Each structure stands twice: as structure tokens, then as C-alpha cells.
Amino acid sequence: MTTAPLSFILESAHLQQLFDALARHGYHIIGPTLGDQAIIYDEITSVDDLPVGWVDEQSGGTYRLHQTKTPIYFGCTTAVQSWKRWLHPPTEVLWRARRTDSQFEILADEQPTPRYAFIGVRPCELQAIRIQDRVFLEGEFVEARYRARREAAFIIAVNCGRAGNTCFCASMGSGPEAREGFDLALTEVLEGDRHYFVVKTGSAAGQALLAEIPHQPAGDAEIEAAAHIIADTSAHMGRELNVDGLRDLLYRNYEHPRWEAVAQRCLSCGNCTLVCPTCFCVTIEDATNLNGDEAQRVRKWDSCFTMDFSYIHGGSVRYSAKSRYRQWMTHKLATWVDQFGTFGCVGCGRCITWCPVGIDITEEARLIRAADNQTVVNKKANHDESV
Amino acid sequence: MAREHPPKLAVWKFASCDGCQLSLLDCEDELLEVAGAVEIAYFPEATRAVIRGPYDISLVEGSITTDHDAKRIQQIRKQSRFLVTIGACATAGGIQALRNFQDVDEFISTVYATPAYISALDKSTPIADHVFVDFQLRGCPINKYQLIEVISAYLNGRKPNVPTYSVCMECKQRGAVCVMVADGKPCLGPVTQAGCGALCPAYHRPCFGCYGPMETPNTASLSAWWKQLGVSDGEIVRAFRSFNAYSEAFRKESEAHERSDH
Numbered sequence: 001m002t003t004a005p006l007s008f009i010l011e012s013a014h015l016q017q018l019f020d021a022l023a024r025h026g027y028h029i030i031g032p033t034l035g036d037q038a039i040i041y042d043e044i045t046s047v048d049d050l051p052v053g054w055v056d057e058q059s060g061g062t063y064r065l066h067q068t069k070t071p072i073y074f075g076c077t078t079a080v081q082s083w084k085r086w087l088h089p090p091t092e093v094l095w096r097a098r099r100t101d102s103q104f105e106i107l108a109d110e111q112p113t114p115r116y117a118f119i120g121v122r123p124c125e126l127q128a129i130r131i132q133d134r135v136f137l138e139g140e141f142v143e144a145r146y147r148a149r150r151e152a153a154f155i156i157a158v159n160c161g162r163a164g165n166t167c168f169c170a171s172m173g174s175g176p177e178a179r180e181g182f183d184l185a186l187t188e189v190l191e192g193d194r195h196y197f198v199v200k201t202g203s204a205a206g207q208a209l210l211a212e213i214p215h216q217p218a219g220d221a222e223i224e225a226a227a228h229i230i231a232d233t234s235a236h237m238g239r240e241l242n243v244d245g246l247r248d249l250l251y252r253n254y255e256h257p258r259w260e261a262v263a264q265r266c267l268s269c270g271n272c273t274l275v276c277p278t279c280f281c282v283t284i285e286d287a288t289n290l291n292g293d294e295a296q297r298v299r300k301w302d303s304c305f306t307m308d309f310s311y312i313h314g315g316s317v318r319y320s321a322k323s324r325y326r327q328w329m330t331h332k333l334a335t336w337v338d339q340f341g342t343f344g345c346v347g348c349g350r351c352i353t354w355c356p357v358g359i360d361i362t363e364e365a366r367l368i369r370a371a372d373n374q375t376v377v378n379k380k381a382n383h384d385e386s387v
Numbered sequence: 388m389a390r391e392h393p394p395k396l397a398v399w400k401f402a403s404c405d406g407c408q409l410s411l412l413d414c415e416d417e418l419l420e421v422a423g424a425v426e427i428a429y430f431p432e433a434t435r436a437v438i439r440g441p442y443d444i445s446l447v448e449g450s451i452t453t454d455h456d457a458k459r460i461q462q463i464r465k466q467s468r469f470l471v472t473i474g475a476c477a478t479a480g481g482i483q484a485l486r487n488f489q490d491v492d493e494f495i496s497t498v499y500a501t502p503a504y505i506s507a508l509d510k511s512t513p514i515a516d517h518v519f520v521d522f523q524l525r526g527c528p529i530n531k532y533q534l535i536e537v538i539s540a541y542l543n544g545r546k547p548n549v550p551t552y553s554v555c556m557e558c559k560q561r562g563a564v565c566v567m568v569a570d571g572k573p574c575l576g577p578v579t580q581a582g583c584g585a586l587c588p589a590y591h592r593p594c595f596g597c598y599g600p601m602e603t604p605n606t607a608s609l610s611a612w613w614k615q616l617g618v619s620d621g622e623i624v625r626a627f628r629s630f631n632a633y634s635e636a637f638r639k640e641s642e643a644h645e646r647s648d649h
């Protein structure tokens with residue numbers, strides 16, 4: 001007999017105690033909060049910092065917030081940027097050095113590793129963290145800083161009670177329910193006057209933390225209510241991406257006319273890659289001070305949409321917008337599979353919402369597939385004629 | 388690192404507002420370091436002392452608008468080992484290049500009592516139209532940290548870290564919320580070169596394009612999106628016609644919409 005993970009109830013009135021317990025353990029709590037007209041993940045200290053009652057509306061190139069009277073804590077879907085910002089920050093000094101008489105000395109790195117507690121991690125985002133783990137931790141080279149932050153982090157996932165219009169986690173198999181990779185996972189339930197969370201524990205640390213705050217075992221009806229919410233979200237995905245044979249579809253369509261069509265619209269601005277929770281690319285900048293006695297090496301987020309990204313002696317390899325967009329999309333949906341064993345896309349929809357001109361990866365894939373099918377059909381038709 | 392003779396730096400002014408030169412004076416903390424690393428040989432905005440050329444680094448502010456200046460820049464080039472243009476005037480003709488779209492003689496005869504005293508070229512042009520430029524530093528005004536980076540890179544024989552990608556890259560690195568996506572405001576960030584650190588979006592304003600066209604500007608696609616946001620052709624013309632109006636990509640885009648506006 002397998003033992004299913006036990007479910008507990010945390011009354012919404014006790015949610016603050018979860019924050020307090022995390023603070024007692026010295027965590028910096030990062031969670032969804034109201035930024036400049038959008039939900040961002042930022043440092044928060046209490047439940048009052050959560051965007052209570054706010055609901056987001058996302059579509060290609062458009063994001064709007066509305067306030068409702070429902071006292072829902074996690075009513076918004078994904079924030080502008082993902083947890084990548086905290087685990088793999090946009091800029092980081094790798095090392096500093098000072099000139100000595102004959103050589104130079106490396107200055108000690110005294111930055112302590114931050115201990116983050118992430119609250120409100122969506123199932124697709126959990127999957128994205130696992131994908132970045134593979135990139136940074138499971139290859140030949142391990143990214144030491146990422147590992148330190150990752151190991152120190154406490155993760156509280158929140159299952160999705162609503163799919164955004166650009167969400168397609170169900171297609172990518174990453175949501176809307178968190179299955180692994182969390183310390184605690186919550187499903188927020190609002191039923192009439194009752195407001196509670198169904199909680200699952202995913203680690204010993206999660207169990208220990210839960211033990212410090214009021215909770216009780218969940219009853220069948222409550223478990224059922226949470227399951228119903230998740231099933232409903234799953235049935236109402238904003239977008240869909242057919243992943244059947246997707247990698248090979250893209251490989252055999254490198255010269256598809258769709259790439260040129262999307263290149264007409266693509267601004268090569270890089271927004272899609274920077275908001276993507278799995279994109280990991282960086283550039284390295286070496287800098288000196290004016291008199292040349294100190295130097296530092298800085299790592300910064302980069303994007304395959306920049307010219308420098310593919311610059312080799314003599315120029316950029318991907319000089320056309322077509323080749324840059326094709327690189328991005330085929331990396332997400334094809335070459336990533338060969339490189340890391342999974343898709344590089346979890347269906348969070350950020351690249352669609354935050355693309356300034358609303359370019360939609362699911363639409364591009366669909367159009368490529370549509371024309372690919374036609375070629376196959378045509379070939380078949382020709383074949384039929386010839387026999 | 389002790390150098391026997393500190394490199395000589397000169398700052399030159401052409402048609403401009405002095406704002407970029409002031410960025411150098413505004414370096415406050417770093418200014419002493421700059422003064423320690425180079426010999427400021429010619430900088431009338433800051434000092435009356437003049438040391439004769441040749442100069443190791445010449446920072447050139449402003450655009451060429453008169454015959455006299457067109458000759459002067461040739462002399463400066465001859466005296467300069469490494470010539471850096473600073474700001475939108477020097478790299479794109481500046482706001483005064485708005486006259487390039489109009490008839491200058493008409494202005495002159497309307498504005499001046501004795502038009503014969505005025506000798507101006509009919510176009511305001513960037514320095515690179517006249518002499519070879521070693522490095523172009525964008526911005527209206529330039530970013531003082533980028534200026535120090537360019538000087539520091541030159542002094543240390545390395546490549547300056549001055550990216551040519553979009554303002555959006557800095558906007559996301561900074562963590563600002565996109566004003567175009569979240570608020571429907573027409574932002575020039577996607578076609579504008581980074582350098583300011585996405586200052587305006589961080590304060591909830593769309594980008595004005597101070598740094599001119601980014602490396603691969605797709606202005607036509609951006610304008611098409613703006614139209615969906617309800618922006619008129621006239622407003623598109625005005626957006627592209629500011630500090631960098633005469634840069635090729637922005638000029639062409641504004642001209643395309645000027646035609647449809649009529």
C-alpha cells in the first residue's frame with residue numbers, strides 16, 4: 001500500500017503565523033506583491049503585503065490588474081518575472097582583484113548566501129526551477145553560487161486556482177498542480193465564509209515548519225474541494241501547445257516561411273528571454289577602475305536576441321531577426337530536449353504576455369505544424385496521383 | 388599603475404547644450420580619480436588652462452552646423468589619437484537636426500533681422516559624417532558611468548562594456564514593470580539602445596529614445612503595435628523626431644509616418 005502525502009488544513013486566519021515562523025528561522029520571505037501596476041515577486045514580511053483581492057488579466061503583449069472584493073491571497077497568476085531573479089540574479093560580481101607589485105591578488109568574496117523563503121511558487125515555476133537545477137547543478141560544471149542559494153531556499157508552492165489567458169502548463173505537463181520540489185504546497189479554498197488552505201508537505205523541513213503553526217488534518221470534503229479547483233484550472237487553460245513530435249517538427253522546418261513572418265514583427269528586444277523562468281544565458285563583463293589597479297568580473301543576464309550573443313571573430317552569426325527568433329524557439333522546444341532531456345518551456349506564458357508586440361510561441365508552433373501537415377498531405381496527394 | 392606621462396584629455400564643444408560635458412563634471416566622486424589618471428589638457432567648461440595638442444583622448448560634444456565647425460573638427464581629428472563623440476548631438480545631429488526636415492533659409496529670414504549675418508549649414512550633422520570616430524557614446528545626455536567606463540577602458544587597453552542592445556534588456560534586468568504591456572503607453576525602449584539603465588520605465592514613463600536606435604531596430608513593427616494602442620501617425624512622427632531624429636532608423640520611421648499623416 002502506498003501512502004499518499006497527507007493533507008492538512010491551514011485556516012487563512014493563521015497564514016500570518018506561517019510568515020512569522022519563516023521569519024523566526026531567519027528567512028527573507030519573497031512573495032507576490034503589488035508593484036507598478038503588476039504583480040511582482042519581492043521581499044515581503046506579512047500577509048498584508050500579498051495582493052489581497054487583486055486579479056490579473058494577461059494576453060499577448062497586455063497585462064492588466066483588477067481589484068475584486070474577494071479576500072483571495074493568491075488570486076493572481078504568474079508575476080512579471082520569475083524566481084529566477086532571486087536564484088540566478090540579473091547581475092552578479094563573480095570576483096574582484098587588486099594589482100600587487102608583480103601580479104594581482106583575488107579579493108575574498110564576503111557575500112553571505114541569502115536564505116530565501118519563496119511563497120507562492122506556481123507549479124510551472126517549480127518545474128522551471130528543476131530545469132535550471134539541471135543546467136546549473138547537474139552538468140560537468142556546478143554553479144556554486146546558484147547551488148548555495150538553492151540549497152538555502154525554502155519553497156512554498158501554491159497550486160493554481162485559475163489559469164491565465166497565456167498559461168499552457170497543462171500542455172507542458174508542469175501544472176496546475178505541484179507534485180514535487182516543494183517544502184509545502186498550498187491550495188487556497190474560498191467557500192462562502194470559509195477561507196482556508198489545503199496543505200501538503202514535500203520535505204522534512206516542510207513538516208517541521210508546519211508543526212510550528214496551527215493546522216489540522218484535512219477531511220475528505222476539503223481534499224475534494226482542492227482537487228476540484230485544480231481540475232477546473234486544468235480544464236480552462238488559456239493556451240495550448242501540441243508537444244507531440246514537437247522537437248522533430250521544428251528540426252525539419254528550419255526553412256519554414258513562418259520564421260520570416262515572425263521576424264517581421266519581432267523587435268529582438270530580448271524581453272521574452274529575460275522573463276522566461278528557464279532561460280539561463282549570461283554574458284561576462286571584465287572591468288577595471290580608471291588607474292587600472294582594481295578589476296572585477298561581472299556576470300549579467302544576456303539573450304540570444306542580442307548581436308553580441310552570437311558574435312565571433314568577424315561578426316554575429318545570427319545577424320537576421322529570423323535566425324534569432326528561430327534560435328530562441330527551437331532552443332525552448334527542440335534542442336533543449338537533446339541538451340537537457342526536457343523541454344526548456346514550462347508553459348508559464350510570460351514570453352507571450354511580456355512580448356511588447358504579443359508574439360506567441362504557441363501560435364508560432366501551431367502555424368508551423370499546420371503547414372508541416374500540409375506538406376505531408378501534399379506529398380501524399382502527389383504520391384496518390386502518381387500511382 | 389604609474390604612467391610616466393599621464394594621457395592628455397581634451398573636451399571639445401560644437402553645437403550642443405553642454406549637458407554631456409556637464410556629465411563629466413557631475414562625476415563628483417570619480418572626477419578626482421579621472422583627474423589623477425589623465426591630464427585634462429583642454430576643457431574650457433571646467434578650466435581656462437590650455438595645454439597644446441596632440442591629445443590622447445578627445446571627447447567631442449555637439450553637432451556640425453556651420454562651415455567654421457566643419458573645418459575645426461578636421462583640425463581636432465588631426466590632433467587626437469582616440470576620438471570619442473559624446474551625446475546625441477555628436478552622434479546623431481541632436482535636437483537641432485529637426486531643422487534637417489525643414490527649409491533653414493526660411494527660418495533664418497523669419498527669425499533674424501539681418502539674415503545675411505547668419506552663416507549656417509542647412510543640416511545639423513553628426514561628427515562621424517565629417518571625420519573618423521573611434522567610439523560613439525550615446526545618450527541625451529550621456530550616462531556618466533558609461534563615460535568613465537569608456538575612458539577607463541581606453542586607459543587600460545580593453546574593450547568598453549557599452550552594450551548596443553535594447554533598453555528593454557536593462558528594463559528587465561532592473562526589474563521594472565513594462566509600461567507598454569501593463570499600461571498601454573507607447574515606449575521606444577524596444578528600438579532604443581540601452582545605457583540609461585531604463586530610467587524612465589523605472590519611474591513609470593515610456594522611453595523617449597535618448598540613446599538612439601539599438602543595434603537591430605525594428606521600428607516598423609513597433610509603430611504598427613503603437614497604432615493598435617491608439618497612437619496616431621502624427622504622434623509617431625513626433626516620438627521618433629526628438630534628440631535622435633536624424634539617426635537613420637528613426638528618421639526613416641518618422642518619414643514613413645509623415646507621409647501617411649498627410
Ligand code: SF4
Pocket residue numbers: 272275276277278332344345346347348349350351352361
Ligand atoms: S518559453 Fe515562454 S511560456 Fe515557456 S517557460 Fe519560457 S516564458 Fe514561459
Ligand code: SF4
Pocket residue numbers: 273278279280281302303304305327328329331332
Ligand atoms: S532561448 Fe536563448 S536566452 Fe534562452 S536559454 Fe536558449 S539561447 Fe539562452
Ligand code: SF4
Pocket residue numbers: 265266267268269270271272273305351354355356357358359
Ligand atoms: S519575441 Fe517579442 S519579446 Fe522576444 S525578442 Fe521578439 S519582440 Fe522581443
Ligand code: SF4
Pocket residue numbers: 271356554555556558559563564565566567568574575576577585588593594
Ligand atoms: S517599459 Fe519600455 S523599455 Fe521597458 S520592457 Fe517595456 S517596452 Fe521595453
